[in-house]
Amino acid sequence: MDGSDQPGSQVAHTTAHHAKYFAWELTRRRAASEEDRLAQSLFDASVDLNPHQIDAALFALNNPLSKGVVLADEVGLGKTIEAALVLCQLWAERRRRLLVICPAALRKQWAQELSDKFNLPVEVLDARTWHRLRESGIYDPLDRDVISVMSIHFAARMEAHLGAVPWDVVVIDEAHKLRNAHRKSHETGQALKRALAGRKKLLLTATPLQNSLMELYGLTSLIDEEIFGDERSFRTQYSVGEGNIQSLRRRLQPFIKRTLRRDVLEYVPYTQRHAITTPFSPSEQEVQFYELISAYLQRDFSYGFPSRQKHLVGLILRKLLASSTEAVVATLEAIRARLQCLLDKQTIDEEWIQQLIESEDLDEELLEEDGPPAQAADGSPAVDYALVREELAELDEYLRLARNIREDQKSHALLSALQQGFERMGAMGAARKAVIFTESRRTQDYLARYLEAHGYAGKITTFSGGNQGPASTGIYQRWLAKYTGSDRVTGSPAIDRRTALIDHFRQESEILIATEAAAEGVNLQFCSLVVNYDLPWNPQRVEQRIGRCHRYGQRFDVVVINFLNQRNAADQRVLELLQDKFHLFDGVFGASDQVLGQIESGMDFEKRIAEIYDRCRTPGEIESAFAELRTELDADIQARMQETEKLLLEHFDADIHDLLRSQKERAESQLDRITRFFWWLTQYVLAGQAQFDSAKLSFDLQTPPVVQAPPGAYQLIRKGETPPEHARVYRLTHPLGQYVLESGRSLQAPQQSLTFHYGSHKPRISMVERLVGQSGWMQLSLLELDSFQHEEHLVFTCLTDAGEVIDQESCEKLFYLLATTTDLQTSPPMELQANAQRQLEATLSRALELNDQFFQQERDKLEAWADDRIASAEQALKDTKLKLKGLKRQARMAFSMEDAQRLQQDIRKTETEQRRQRQDIFAVEDEIEARRDALIAALQKRLHRASRNQSLFVVRWSVV
Numbered sequence: 025m026d027g028s029d030q031p032g033s034q035v036a037h038t039t040a041h042h043a044k045y046f047a048w049e050l051t052r053r054r055a056a057s058e059e060d061r062l063a064q065s066l067f068d069a070s071v072d073l074n075p076h077q078i079d080a081a082l083f084a085l086n087n088p089l090s091k092g093v094v095l096a097d098e099v100g101l102g103k104t105i106e107a108a109l110v111l112c113q114l115w116a117e118r119r120r121r122l123l124v125i126c127p128a129a130l131r132k133q134w135a136q137e138l139s140d141k142f143n144l145p146v147e148v149l150d151a152r153t154w155h156r157l158r159e160s161g162i163y164d165p166l167d168r169d170v171i172s173v174m175s176i177h178f179a180a181r182m183e184a185h186l187g188a189v190p191w192d193v194v195v196i197d198e199a200h201k202l203r204n205a206h207r208k209s210h211e212t213g214q215a216l217k218r219a220l221a222g223r224k225k226l227l228l229t230a231t232p233l234q235n236s237l238m239e240l241y242g243l244t245s246l247i248d249e250e251i252f253g254d255e256r257s258f259r260t261q262y263s264v265g266e267g268n269i270q271s272l273r274r275r276l277q278p279f280i281k282r283t284l285r286r287d288v289l290e291y292v293p294y295t296q297r298h299a300i301t302t303p304f305s306p307s308e309q310e311v312q313f314y315e316l317i318s319a320y321l322q323r324d325f326s327y328g329f330p331s332r333q334k335h336l337v338g339l340i341l342r343k344l345l346a347s348s349t350e351a352v353v354a355t356l357e358a359i360r361a362r363l364q365c366l367l368d369k370q371t372i373d374e375e376w377i378q379q380l381i382e383s384e385d386l387d388e389e390l391l392e393e394d395g396p397p398a399q400a401a402d403g404s405p406a407v408d409y410a411l412v413r414e415e416l417a418e419l420d421e422y423l424r425l426a427r428n429i430r431e432d433q434k435s436h437a438l439l440s441a442l443q444q445g446f447e448r449m450g451a452m453g454a455a456r457k458a459v460i461f462t463e464s465r466r467t468q469d470y471l472a473r474y475l476e477a478h479g480y481a482g483k484i485t486t487f488s489g490g491n492q493g494p495a496s497t498g499i500y501q502r503w504l505a506k507y508t509g510s511d512r513v514t515g516s517p518a519i520d521r522r523t524a525l526i527d528h529f530r531q532e533s534e535i536l537i538a539t540e541a542a543a544e545g546v547n548l549q550f551c552s553l554v555v556n557y558d559l560p561w562n563p564q565r566v567e568q569r570i571g572r573c574h575r576y577g578q579r580f581d582v583v584v585i586n587f588l589n590q591r592n593a594a595d596q597r598v599l600e601l602l603q604d605k606f607h608l609f610d611g612v613f614g615a616s617d618q619v620l621g622q623i624e625s626g627m628d629f630e631k632r633i634a635e636i637y638d639r640c641r642t643p644g645e646i647e648s649a650f651a652e653l654r655t656e657l658d659a660d661i662q663a664r665m666q667e668t669e670k671l672l673l674e675h676f677d678a679d680i681h682d683l684l685r686s687q688k689e690r691a692e693s694q695l696d697r698i699t700r701f702f703w704w705l706t707q708y709v710l711a712g713q714a715q716f717d718s719a720k721l722s723f724d725l726q727t728p729p730v731v732q733a734p735p736g737a738y739q740l741i742r743k744g745e746t747p748p749e750h751a752r753v754y755r756l757t758h759p760l761g762q763y764v765l766e767s768g769r770s771l772q773a774p775q776q777s778l779t780f781h782y783g784s785h786k787p788r789i790s791m792v793e794r795l796v797g798q799s800g801w802m803q804l805s806l807l808e809l810d811s812f813q814h815e816e817h818l819v820f821t822c823l824t825d826a827g828e829v830i831d832q833e834s835c836e837k838l839f840y841l842l843a844t845t846t847d848l849q850t851s852p853p854m855e856l857q858a859n860a861q862r863q864l865e866a867t868l869s870r871a872l873e874l875n876d877q878f879f880q881q882e883r884d885k886l887e888a889w890a891d892d893r894i895a896s897a898e899q900a901l902k903d904t905k906l907k908l909k910g911l912k913r914q915a916r917m918a919f920s921m922e923d924a925q926r927l928q929q930d931i932r933k934t935e936t937e938q939r940r941q942r943q944d945i946f947a948v949e950d951e952i953e954a955r956r957d958a959l960i961a962a963l964q965k966r967l968h969r970a971s972r973n974q975s976l977f978v979v980r981w982s983v984v
Contacts, residue, residue: 047768253892
């Protein structure tokens with residue numbers, strides 16, 4: 025179909041009626057249950073979507089009455105993409121109060137994914153950004169058309185602000201961290217429950233169930249307090265003995281969706297991981313330096329750092345000791361400067377530890393480990409300046425030793441490891457690309473110089489938090505010159521610098537040396553060699569690093585290189601633990617959900633390992649401590665809980681593969697339809713303002729209709745294809761796309777005669793072919809329904825001159841044909857309007873029937889909740905009876921008068937409690953039933969608040 029012909033000409037063309045229909049079909053608010061509810065977000069996403077992801081997103085959007093769901097796919101199946109689809113769809117429906125809450129380490133990754141793959145405006149909010157926005161005149165940083173991303177801890181601190189916003193949806197990633205939110209002692213969970221009460225929530229976790237069924241209660245209570253009753257009733261029904269697992273499964277099905285890797289192997293081809301361990305032996309100087317620093321850290325007292333920061337400084341120095349001598353030097357110099365200030369009686373900078381973490385580009389979560397500045401107390405012990413001078417002299421000796429170590433032995437081992445890794449890449453046919461992860465920016469600089477001097481000159485790219493070095497700036501400026509005028513340039517220097525460096529690594533260099541900054545939000549599936557130059561003690565961090573390369577889209581097996589310090593027993597045990605217990609480096613999927621999910625917090629796990637380093641002096645002590653840690657992990661992994669999880673949450677549907685295949689076919693059909701409609705609409709609206717290339721689905725905009733759409737080349741978004749370098753990606757949410765859609769919706773479509781030309785159409789459309797030679801009347805109506813949400817339905821009414829009613833789908837297919845228009849002299853028959861009214865009523869009836877299913881589902885949930893609450897009150901009475909029986913038995917067996925008197929007092933108190941509970945049980949029943957009835961009545965009122973309809977156009981039609 026070509027829309028370049030001017031409307032009104034006698035050459036078949038896209039008419040105003042076509043364009044108006046296309047615009048409304050592309051923008052209408054669909055009902056929750058419609059299969060193409062995700063149409064807009066699927067089209068706009070710059071990512072190949074798998075059917076299970078579409079299925080999960082539809083599940084999350086399905087029930088407008090639901091206060092939220094849990095998406096619990098196994099690791100690596102793209103829960104982030106599923107949630108992003110939901111956010112993108114809500115954005116397309118003009119719902120803009122959207123929030124993402126996640127662990128601090130994942131904030132950048134979320135922002136990058138939403139921006140790059142879904143073209144959504146995102147801002148990471150933390151305390152610093154919040155204050156900066158307030159100072160710039162933005163009173164409420166949450167009251168803007170942008171998706172806010174914040175850490176779990178920051179969100180809890182902002183409870184009052186979050187509670188004041190009517191969020192359309194709140195995504196909570198790694199939601200298992202809040203599985204104990206029902207407990208009063210869980211302050212973070214309680215704060216988020218209060219702040220987000222009544223708001224729709226989307227919880228993401230690969231490990232919804234780990235140790236106890238009460239964790240499921242905690243997650244569901246975070247979503248909706250009315251899914252289950254109180255803790256007592258849940259525990260009684262499901263956690264005592266075998267429990268009623270099938271009943272629990274039925275009640276969880278509307279709220280939790282879990283897809284397993286084995287379900288999707290047809291669509292998600294995974295490659296393998298292979299580990300290479302590279303041993304190295306530090307020099308005598310390096311060992312001496314390590315032992316001296318280790319002894320310094322194990323002291324009970326030091327003036328070099330406050331006692332409250334002893335653990336944190338120790339953690340940092342041990343990370344740097346394993347990284348490079350050069351990295352340790354800067355920390356020792358910072359400690360020395362602090363001692364000198366103390367000796368000179370100068371003010372000590374309390375922010376020194378934060379500056380150190382930021383300057384080294386260490387894990388940002390370490391900042392949360394630093395407590396508040398110590399308050400100077402009256403009468404604090406006097407400083408022993410002789411000891412300060414002694415400590416200064418020691419540090420000078422450490423620094424002298426460190427500066428005499430010119431090259432670390434591990435860097436020599438890196439050369440042979442890279443050679444070995446590149447040989448493996450060559451054998452597989454993979455690109456000669458390696459990403460080297462280090463935990464220190466100074467180690468990064470040292471390695472860049474070292475590798476440049478040893479055969480890799482001009483082949484190195486560095487990537488860190490700021491990316492501000494001269495080399496990085498040069499790469500960025502060249503990239504900017506190349507892509508200025510295209511959508512590659514976002515206008516955010518930080519994002520554009522990241523993109524420029526990754527592009528440079530992909531296209532020109534062989535090695536990317538990255539700090540922890542590249543473990544977040546960077547996709548490196550074109551690289552299949554990962555080198556852990558420094559191995560984090562946090563298994564989640566290790567998995568995150570490898571996951572940059574070992575992810576969907578990786579075509580080759582991924583090789584992971586780790587270094588083994590042959591002269592350090594603790595380092596050996598850490599590698600052994602990560603490799604053998606967590607299975608991070610081998611297999612198809614890396615760390616399993618059950619194992620990785622056992623760690624409440626990776627930082628907590630790091631602390632445990634740091635304590636072993638601090639506490640243990642001898643290899644025997646180290647061996648014993650790590651053996652104890654392994655035993656604890658084994659105890660946590662309970663086969664019984666895994667079996668329960670399987671019974672509760674896995675598919676039992678033998679046709680799951682067929683269902684997903686059907687989902688994929690429907691999605692492809694939807695995308696094809698949207699592509700056609702949007703392209704034809706664009707040609708119509710921008711006729712005379714742009715030159716179109718229909719074969720490439722691109723156009724050159726010459727006269728921009730809106731300021732935000734500059735002239736130049738535009739390429740319609742297409743899955744799996746990269747647009748030309750200087751073309752802007754054209755999609756529904758682009759400002760030009762929004763202009764085209766709004767223009768199409770408001771087009772004047774007068775009563776005219778449309779002659780559809782079928783003869784030249786290919787391929788055949790059988791349901792239209794039968795209409796060739798016939799004519800009649802047609803009306804397109806818009807039905808709007810305000811029910812549990814706002815819905816818009818397009819209703820075609822079509823009659824032949826012989827009085828035959830033509831179905832909706834045939835009418836839709838007619839508009840795939842070009843048409844010629846002529847002025848109309850006659851009026852439509854009365855039957856057309858009468859028929860249109862009947863079809864509108866039938867459409868409304870079907871819509872209300874579907875919404876009634878949601879009502880019934882919600883009513884069933886409330887009935888079950890009421891039963892739970894009443895059962896809880898009855899159970900409390902039963903427990904009191906048992907307690908009373910036990911007390912009376914003890915009283916009969918009392919050995920002394922004192923015991924007998926005390927027990928009689930307890931009996932009287934318990935009898936009073938029993939009488940109160942008996943009286944209260946009827947009041948509880950009345951209260952719960954009244955609340956249930958009130959909630960159901962409120963739902964009934966919402967079922968059909970209002971409906972209205974309007975005619976979009978009426979035409980006389982014929983097919984030739």
